[in-house]
Amino acid sequence: MTQVDVTTAAPDAAPAPRRRLIDRIGGPGNLSLIGALVVVVAVFGAINPGFLDPANLAGIGEAVTVFGLLAVVQTVVIICGGLDISVGSQAGIASVVSAMAFTATGGNAFVGVLAALGVGVVAGLVNGLIIVYGRVNPVIATLATLAAYKGIAQLISGGKAQGFVLDNDLFIFLARGKVAGLPVPVVVLVLVALAMHFLLKYTDIGRNVYAIGGNDTAARLAGININKYLLAVFVLAGVVSAVAGIILTARTGSGQPVSGSEGLELKAITAAALGGCALKGGKGTIGGTLLAVVLLGALDNGLNVVGVNTFWQNVAQGSLLVAAVVIQQRRSGERAVGLPT
Secondary structure, three states: OHHHHHHHHHHHHOOHHHHHHHHHHOOHHHHHHHHHHHHHHHHHHHHOHHHHOHHHHHHHHHHOHHHHHHHHHHHHHHHOOOOOOOHHHHHHHHHHHHHHHHHHOOOOHHHHHHHHHHHHHHHHHHHHHHHHOOOOOHHHHHHHHHHHHHHHHHHHHOOOOEOOOOOOHHHHHHHHOEEOOEEHHHHHHHHHHHHHHHHHHHOHHHHHHHHHHHOHHHHHHOOOOHHHHHHHHHHHHHHHHHHHHHHHHHHHOOEOOOOOOOOHHHHHHHHHHHOOOOOOOOOOOHHHHHHHHHHHHHHHHHHHHOOOOOHHHHHHHHHHHHHHHHHHHHHHOOOOOOOOO
């Protein structure tokens, strides 16, 4: 009898190492993203060999830095059950403030950076206060502040690019410097992503963020202060958005009220959804989001390299977002809106 039990248990136990390997890589969703990235690189590389040029690949890394930072922090917000549509506008206002503070202080880059980070804290805190104490849905609240922050950036800048920062060593380093052979903006993205990954995966704070997004009622009954966490998460989104704005200022050489940050929120949300974030909260990984960021960057660059109209990039992003949400809905097994069960 014992031999029979061992024999029947063996087939179930055998796949476990493979499942653990897949989990370590990031799950089946991440494997799909890796496969899609390989296909995109192979197709564009075959059409135009210049796509695979090391300089072009490095350019992709630098190009995705700003929206990659926003996508990483958007992942944290979504996991917590929220959504911040204003991250692009926050990056824009931080960019303008950093350049204007730099100019007003006679070229003090540290003041410019600190001013931008301060604006990020305030903008994120305003979002959090509206959501927590105004009891406004995060989508509606941040849709409103998307317009408000964009308007403020245009008002204080007169709708024009502000200052010139590329005569300063710090901004030159942020724009063109390298660390261990990698461009500084890419290093900043990697460091922020690692910090967010550690926070979510290895700390009680991260576990509580997942718990709030998964079931806020159960989290509240477990003694988690949901209001405090929501405020902290939206302030974090503001700070990282400000970092993105500082990188944007360094790359363009001036404060950009709108042009450099327009549409970044859509890219950030698309990357988070493609990376496996459940838009209802409680699920997602930083690794998946980073893979999606690289995929979107490769797709945008590839379309440019092969001479496709840049307007198709918006079509591709929208299509990918719809596809990601549809796949999530199918996997969850939830009833489709307006259709019979």
